[in-house]
Every structure is written in C-alpha cells, then in structure tokens.
Amino acid sequence: MFCQMLKGALMRQKGKLSMIAFTMTLGVSLATAMLGVMMDVGDKVNQELKTYGANLSVVPRATSLLSELYELEAGDGEKDTGDSGAANAQKYLAEDELVKMKMIFWAFNIVDFAPFLETAATVGGQPVTLVGTWFDKHLDLPTGESVDTGMKRLKSWWDVTGEWVRDDEDGAMLGQNLAVKLGLKPGDFFEAATPDGGRRKRLEVRAVVNSGGKEDDQAFVPLRLVQDISNRPGWVQRVDVSALTTPENDLARRAAQDPNSLSRKEWDTWYCTAYISSIAYQIEEVVTGSRAKPVLQVADSEGAILQKTQLLMLLLTVLSLICSALAISNLVTASVMERSSEIGLLKAIGATGAAVALLILTEIVLTSMLGGTAGYFVGLGFAQIIGRTVFGSAIAVKGLVVPLVAILVLLVTLLGSLPAVRMLLSLRPTEVLHGR
Amino acid sequence: MTKRQMYMKMLLSSLLRRRSRMTVALLAIAIGATVLLGMMTITYDIPRQMGREFRSYGANMVFVAAGEEAMLRLTDVAEAAALLPQESLLGVAPYRYEAVRSNMQPYTVAGTSFDQVKKTSPYWNVEGAWPSGENEILIGSDVAEFTRLVPGKTMTISGRDARQRRFNREMTISGVVRTGSVEDGFLFMHLGTLEQLTGKSGEAEVVEVSIAANEAELSALAARIRERVPGVAPRLVKRVTQSETSVLSKLQTLVTLVTLVVLILTMICVATTMMTVVMERRREIGLKKAIGAENRSIVAEFLGEGLCLAILGGLLGVVFGWGFAQTISMNVFGRSISFNFALVPITILTSVAVTAAACFIPVRRATDVEPALVLRGE
Numbered sequence: 001m002f003c004q005m006l007k008g009a010l011m012r013q014k015g016k017l018s019m020i021a022f023t024m025t026l027g028v029s030l031a032t033a034m035l036g037v038m039m040d041v042g043d044k045v046n047q048e049l050k051t052y053g054a055n056l057s058v059v060p061r062a063t064s065l066l067s068e069l070y071e072l073e074a075g076d077g078e079k080d081t082g083d084s085g086a087a088n089a090q091k092y093l094a095e096d097e098l099v100k101m102k103m104i105f106w107a108f109n110i111v112d113f114a115p116f117l118e119t120a121a122t123v124g125g126q127p128v129t130l131v132g133t134w135f136d137k138h139l140d141l142p143t144g145e146s147v148d149t150g151m152k153r154l155k156s157w158w159d160v161t162g163e164w165v166r167d168d169e170d171g172a173m174l175g176q177n178l179a180v181k182l183g184l185k186p187g188d189f190f191e192a193a194t195p196d197g198g199r200r201k202r203l204e205v206r207a208v209v210n211s212g213g214k215e216d217d218q219a220f221v222p223l224r225l226v227q228d229i230s231n232r233p234g235w236v237q238r239v240d241v242s243a244l245t246t247p248e249n250d251l252a253r254r255a256a257q258d259p260n261s262l263s264r265k266e267w268d269t270w271y272c273t274a275y276i277s278s279i280a281y282q283i284e285e286v287v288t289g290s291r292a293k294p295v296l297q298v299a300d301s302e303g304a305i306l307q308k309t310q311l312l313m314l315l316l317t318v319l320s321l322i323c324s325a326l327a328i329s330n331l332v333t334a335s336v337m338e339r340s341s342e343i344g345l346l347k348a349i350g351a352t353g354a355a356v357a358l359l360i361l362t363e364i365v366l367t368s369m370l371g372g373t374a375g376y377f378v379g380l381g382f383a384q385i386i387g388r389t390v391f392g393s394a395i396a397v398k399g400l401v402v403p404l405v406a407i408l409v410l411l412v413t414l415l416g417s418l419p420a421v422r423m424l425l426s427l428r429p430t431e432v433l434h435g436r
Numbered sequence: 437m438t439k440r441q442m443y444m445k446m447l448l449s450s451l452l453r454r455r456s457r458m459t460v461a462l463l464a465i466a467i468g469a470t471v472l473l474g475m476m477t478i479t480y481d482i483p484r485q486m487g488r489e490f491r492s493y494g495a496n497m498v499f500v501a502a503g504e505e506a507m508l509r510l511t512d513v514a515e516a517a518a519l520l521p522q523e524s525l526l527g528v529a530p531y532r533y534e535a536v537r538s539n540m541q542p543y544t545v546a547g548t549s550f551d552q553v554k555k556t557s558p559y560w561n562v563e564g565a566w567p568s569g570e571n572e573i574l575i576g577s578d579v580a581e582f583t584r585l586v587p588g589k590t591m592t593i594s595g596r597d598a599r600q601r602r603f604n605r606e607m608t609i610s611g612v613v614r615t616g617s618v619e620d621g622f623l624f625m626h627l628g629t630l631e632q633l634t635g636k637s638g639e640a641e642v643v644e645v646s647i648a649a650n651e652a653e654l655s656a657l658a659a660r661i662r663e664r665v666p667g668v669a670p671r672l673v674k675r676v677t678q679s680e681t682s683v684l685s686k687l688q689t690l691v692t693l694v695t696l697v698v699l700i701l702t703m704i705c706v707a708t709t710m711m712t713v714v715m716e717r718r719r720e721i722g723l724k725k726a727i728g729a730e731n732r733s734i735v736a737e738f739l740g741e742g743l744c745l746a747i748l749g750g751l752l753g754v755v756f757g758w759g760f761a762q763t764i765s766m767n768v769f770g771r772s773i774s775f776n777f778a779l780v781p782i783t784i785l786t787s788v789a790v791t792a793a794a795c796f797i798p799v800r801r802a803t804d805v806e807p808a809l810v811l812r813g814e
Contacts, residue, residue: 305492319763
C-alpha cells in the first residue's frame with residue numbers, strides 16, 4: 001500500500017517534484033564544484049607560485065659562507081683554478097650527482113632545478129661575471145624516466161629578447177645592463193677570456209635578458225663552457241631548486257632546527273610530508289657534501305599566500321553551501337505547504353501524522369537523491385570549466401567529495417523538511433480542507 | 437474606495453494573512469541577495485586584499501643612483517618617497533654596504549633602518565632580537581655558524597673611515613638573521629651607527645621599497661620619480677612584480693568564476709522557490725477570474741507583491757551580505773573589507789528582476805487557463 005501510494009504521488013506530482021529535483025541538482029552541483037575546486041586549489045596555486053623561482057638553494061657545506069663572500073669580491077681574480085680534486089670536493093658539488101635529486105622520496109615535488117658555476121672573465125678589456133648553467137637540459141634518470149629542467153622553466157619571469165641558448169651550443173644570454181655596457185645585441189659575437197688571458201672562447205649573443213635583479217649585470221652561458229674555461233670539470237657551485245611544498249607547521253619548524261630531536265613517529269611523519277625542511281634534508285642525503293637552504297623570501301611567502309587562498313576558498317565554500325542548503329530546504333518547505341490540502345485529506349480519512357510524514361519524507365528523499373546524482377555530474381563539469389579557464393589544467397576532484405556531498409544531500413533534505421513536517425503534523429484536516 | 441486603495445488593501449492583506457508562505461519567499465530572496473552582495477563585494481575587493489598579502493615577498497621596487505653615481509643621496513630618496521601614494525606605501529628601507537673586518541676575517545656590513553626592514557622584508561627570520569641600541573648588531577646565520585657566535589656575545593668591528601683613519605668598535609650581537617640567500621652572509625647595523633663609524637652620512641647604495649600596487653601602477657610611479665627626482669633611478673623587481681601580476685590575475689579569475697557559478701545557481705534557486713509559492717495560488721487566480729478580474733490586474737497584483745518582497749529581501753540581503761563579506765575578510769586577511777556602495781542598488785534591482793520573472797511565468801500560465809479548469813484542480 002505504501003509503495004503504491006508513493007508511486008502514485010511520484011507520478012502525479014511530476015511537475016512539482018521535478019522542481020525540487022532541479023533545485024537539488026543545482027545545489028549539489030554547486031557543492032561538488034566548490035568542494036572540488038577548494039580541495040585542489042592548494043596544488044594549483046602552488047604551481048602558479050613557482051613563477052617566483054627557486055625556494056631551495058643547495059650549496060656546498062664547507063664553503064657556504066665563503067662562496068657568498070667570494071661572490072661579492074668577484075673580480076679579485078680566479079683563486080680556484082687548478083685546485084686539487086679533493087679540495088674541489090669541499091668547495092663544489094658534483095654535476096653528475098644532481099640527477100639524484102629527481103630520485104628522492106619527494107622527487108615528484110621537485111619541479112625544476114638548475115646548477116650554477118661562476119667565473120670572472122674579461123670581454124674586450126671589461127670585467128664580466130660568466131655564469132654557467134643549464135638552460136633546457138634533458139636528463140635521463142637511471143630509473144628509465146627522463147626530465148627536462150633548467151633556467152628556461154626556473155626563471156619564467158625573465159623578459160627575454162631573442163632566443164634561449166641551447167645547452168650544446170656556444171651561445172650566451174646577456175643581462176640588460178651588461179649588454180648596454182658592452183654594446184652587444186642578439187646575433188653579435190664576442191670573445192670571453194680568463195683574466196690572465198690564458199683561455200679564450202668565442203660566443204654568440206643569443207638573447208638579452210631583463211630580470212630587474214643582479215642578473216642584469218651577468219652573462220649566462222652553458223655550464224660546460226664555464227667548467228672548461230675555469231678548469232673545474234664536473235663541478236658546480238650552487239643549485240637552485242624549485243619544489244612544491246606544504247606550508248610549515250610546528251613539527252616542521254622543530255625538525256628544521258634539528259631533525260634528530262624528533263621521536264621516531266614524528267620523524268616518519270615529517271620525512272613523509274612535503275615540508276621544505278624535509279625536502280632539503282633528503283637532498284642533503286643524496287648530494288655529497290651539500291647543504292640545502294630554504295630561500296625564506298620565497299618559501300615563507302608561498303606558505304602565507306597558500307594558506308590565505310585555501311582559507312578564502314574554504315570560507316566561500318562553506319558559506320555558499322549554507323546558502324544552497326537554505327535555498328533547498330526553503331523550497332522543500334514551500335512544496336510541502338502547497339500540498340496541505342492533500343495532506344489534510346489524507347489525515348481526514350484516518351492517516352496518522354507519522355504515516356503521512358513518512359510518505360512525504362520518502363518522496364522528497366528519493367527525489368533529492370535523483371537530483372543529487374545529476375547535480376554531482378554537473379558539478380564535476382563546473383569544476384573542470386573553472387580549472388580549465390583559470391589554471392589551464394583539469395581539476396582533480398578528490399574521491400572524498402562523493403561521501404561529503406551524499407551526507408550533505410541527506411542532511412539538507414531532512415533538515416529542510418523538518419519545518420514542513422512539523423507544520424504538517426499540526427495541520428488540522430477540517431481547517432485545511434476549508435482552505436483556511 | 438478607489439481602485440488604487442482596493443489594490444493596496446488586497447496587496448497588504450495578501451502579504452499579512454499568508455504569513456508563513458511569505459516568510460519562505462522572503463527568506464529565499466534574502467538568501468539570494470546575501471550571496472549576490474557578499475560575493476560581489478569579495479570579488480571586487482580581492483585584488484586589494486591579496487595584493488597586500490603578496491607584499492610578504494618583499495620589495496617590489498628598488499632605488500639605485502642614477503647615471504654614473506655610486507651612491508644615492510638620502511634627501512633625494514625622501515623626495516622620491518614623498519611622490520609615492522602614502523596609503524599603499526608599506527616601507528622604504530635604505531641599505532649601505534661597507535667592507536669591515538672582525539677577528540681578521542673580512543665581512544660586509546650593511547647599515548639600514550630596522551623599523552623599515554621589518555616592513556619591506558617580513559620574511560626575515562630573526563633568532564634573538566632585532567637591534568635596538570646603537571651598539572647592537574644583527575649577524576647572518578652563515579656568519580653565526582662560521583664564527584660560532586650566538587646572540588648576547590660581542591664582536592669587534594674594525595675598518596677605515598672616509599678619511600682612511602682606522603676605527604674599532606665593540607658591538608653586541610642582538611640576533612641572528614636567516615633568509616636562505618645573500619643576507620645570511622652579512623652583518624647588519626643601524627644606518628646611524630655606520631655613518632658615525634665611517635664619518636660619512638646621508639648616503640645609501642640601494643633603497644628597497646614595498647608598495648601595494650600592481651605592475652602598471654608601479655611602472656607609472658617609477659616614470660614619475662625618474663622625471664621629478666633626477667638623482668634616483670627606480671627599478672622594478674621583475675621577479676616579484678611580474679609573478680604577482682600573473683598569480684593575482686589567476687586568483688581573481690578564480691573568484692570571479694566561482695562567484696558567477698554561485699550567483700547563477702542561487703538565482704535559479706530563488707526563482708524556483710518563488711514559482712512554487714505562486715503556483716500554489718492557482719485556485720485563487722481561478723477564483724478571481726471567475727468573479728470578473730482582468731488578467732492584467734491579477735498579474736499587477738502578483739507583481740506588486742513580488743516587488744514588495746524583493747525590495748525587503750534585497751535590503752535584508754544587503755545587510756547580511758555585508759556581514760558575509762566582512763566575516764570572510766576578517767577571518768582570511770584580518771582586515772575589514774572596503775564596501776562599494778554601487779553594489780546596493782545592483783543587488784536590489786537584481787532581486788526585483790529575478791522575483792518579477794519568477795512570479796510572472798506561473799501567473800501567466802494560470803491566467804491563460806479557463807477559470808473552471810483551474811478551480812477543478814486540473
């Protein structure tokens with residue numbers, strides 16, 4: 001009997017119930033889209049923030065101070081040429097070890113990296129800092145995978161007039177100020193020599209770079225050229241690493257001070273979370289004699305902006321969910337009110353309040369579930385539209401969204417029907433049938 | 437009783453006698469208007485609020501000396517800083533570098549104004565305290581590690597002043613600064629102390645400026661300074677400005693799109709609720725037609741009711757929407773939101789339009805049908 005009545009009601013009231021189903025579809029699609037975007041917005045914004053450049057700087061452990069000071073005193077002449085291999089091992093990092101950075105636990109989070117080796121040189125009698133680096137280097141990992149990395153990705157904010165240098169050619173990219181000073185433009189050739197004039201190299205200017213920083217006074221050339229000219233084969237001075245990280249918390253701060261102070265369990269948690277300190281620790285593990293320092297200007301700000309964005313999206317999601325829940329329950333109330341005369345009739349011929357409430361609730365829950373399922377898929381579509389338009393990549397809607405949305409649908413429908421059901425129970429058949 | 441009086445009476449009694457239905461309708465409109473106003477206020481204010489957050493990346497403009505000069509005159513800097521909009525200017529930090537020795541080791545010491553550095557470079561991680569007294573010094577973390585000095589210890593700084601006379605000064609280390617870049621290898625002291633030691637004042641090598649402004653505004657400011665203050669060459673820190681522009685515009689598009697989706701969905705929800713409330717009254721419409729009401733007057737009555745509800749709901753929405761936007765702004769950014777009053781009429785007009793459309797459709801449908809059919813409930 002119950003089933004028959006339910007079927008009858010569902011069939012007869014197609015119009016009104018489809019309105020509820022439609023609103024539910026809208027509400028749920030909103031919820032799905034917002035939850036999907038909210039949960040993925042951290043990753044997406046993190047990717048965007050990579051345009052700020054490296055957040056980790058890997059330097060040799062022994063000379064982290066001297067190399068910084070040395071940079072300031074560049075021009076005093078080349079002190080490092082001809083040092084023995086053992087001494088070099090303390091002052092430099094080995095180029096062939098860098099590939100190991102893509103094999104650590106958090107390898108996937110290391111977006112880009114580029115090594116640097118500087119040397120003083122003269123061009124037409126003027127002192128110039130030559131910086132050797134990777135521009136767009138292709139690396140084959142022992143695991144069979146391959147990666148492309150280098151300055152081209154790391155310094156995406158550079159304003160480049162001309163073409164990026166290829167790593168296998170004798171080209172150079174000049175900083176804007178340097179290019180003006182030397183009177184060179186893309187396509188020109190120049191000869192760089194060591195300060196003592198011992199070694200020379202003819203290079204083609206491929207591009208002029210405007211970076212707004214100290215790079216405007218430097219010349220960038222492929223790494224092997226600087227290694228050759230300064231007689232430091234296979235060595236690099238510094239590596240800039242750009243990594244996707246999780247904002248720091250208490251645990252990460254304690255670990256950054258001293259990883260050994262953590263308990264076994266804390267250590268596991270820390271090691272297996274993409275904190276900047278744990279990524280730094282893992283890099284130090286694989287690159288001999290290295291020290292990985294977080295660049296706080298980038299790392300700290302990244303954390304702050306990520307947290308703000310996530311909080312903003314979270315609050316927007318919560319508030320718009322509340323609003324859509326209110327809108328849906330409002331509609332449910334309205335549609336139950338509309339049927340007061342029918343309900344009055346049911347009660348008049350002897351139905352108990354509970355039986356009527358059960359009938360109405362089942363009807364509405366069934367309709368909502370139908371609408372909710374449709375809404376979920378529409379919401380996935382909305383999330384993809386947002387992802388494609390804003391970030392140019394699909395939004396990965398997490399599996400967690402499904403149960404969340406399901407609970408939401410059930411809660412909203414039941415809560416939304418509550419005022420309606422209360423009204424329905426207090427309904428007096430005679431009054432309603434009179435139309436009062 | 438004139439026609440107008442009758443109309444008003446019907447309108448009023450309809451609104452008052454059917455209180456529960458009208459509350460539902462009013463609530464729907466108010467929710468819609470709240471979302472509308474709240475989301476629009478946030479979208480409008482996001483670039484300003486987020487722009488402030490992005491200032492944690494540090495200076496976005498630097499002043500260097502123009503032409504062949506090596507040093508900037510601080511009087512020129514003050515003149516240039518006065519040209520910047522004061523309400524969005526966060527800090528102006530001068531840096532002057534000198535080579536000194538301590539314990540036979542060469543160091544670079546920077547003289548600066550710490551109050552300003554705290555504002556332009558909020559990412560400096562200082563262990564210990566910032567220098568307050570004249571004889572206090574802040575050392576980079578690499579220096580601290582190399583010399584094994586900790587806050588509270590003293591170090592003697594020696595060097596030569598402008599007239600090549602030697603100076604020696606014992607300084608107390610107030611703290612250790614860690615940034616992960618070049619600052620880790622420097623020493624920092626008050627610019628006044630450095631001027632006193634070297635006997636040369638009123639100069640700086642670089643001045644870092646942090647302004648809450650986008651790239652185009654910064655370029656305009658830089659052009660103005662270049663024109664008015666010939667001694668100062670302003671340069672934009674491309675890494676910061678360009679990235680900020682790109683990330684910020686993405687965030688704004690994101691919020692705008694989300695707002696659009698939320699608005700469309702909420703408006704449809706409002707419309708469906710209104711339609712349900714009106715549809716319920718088909719019998720009433722039939723009855724009115726049966727006793728001789730014209731279609732036009734019935735439509736006018738329903739629209740009048742809708743208008744009342746829409747204006748009231750819109751006003752409620754303005755109040756709650758402002759609260760909504762304010763809550764988000766306070767929670768996320770810790771700052772109060774700037775309110776755009778042009779949004780108030782927009783919100784109310786949108787509520788009126790949506791409500792009118794939602795009333796009109798079901799009323800038209802009901803009036804088009806024969807009264808007898810409607811009354812019989814078919």
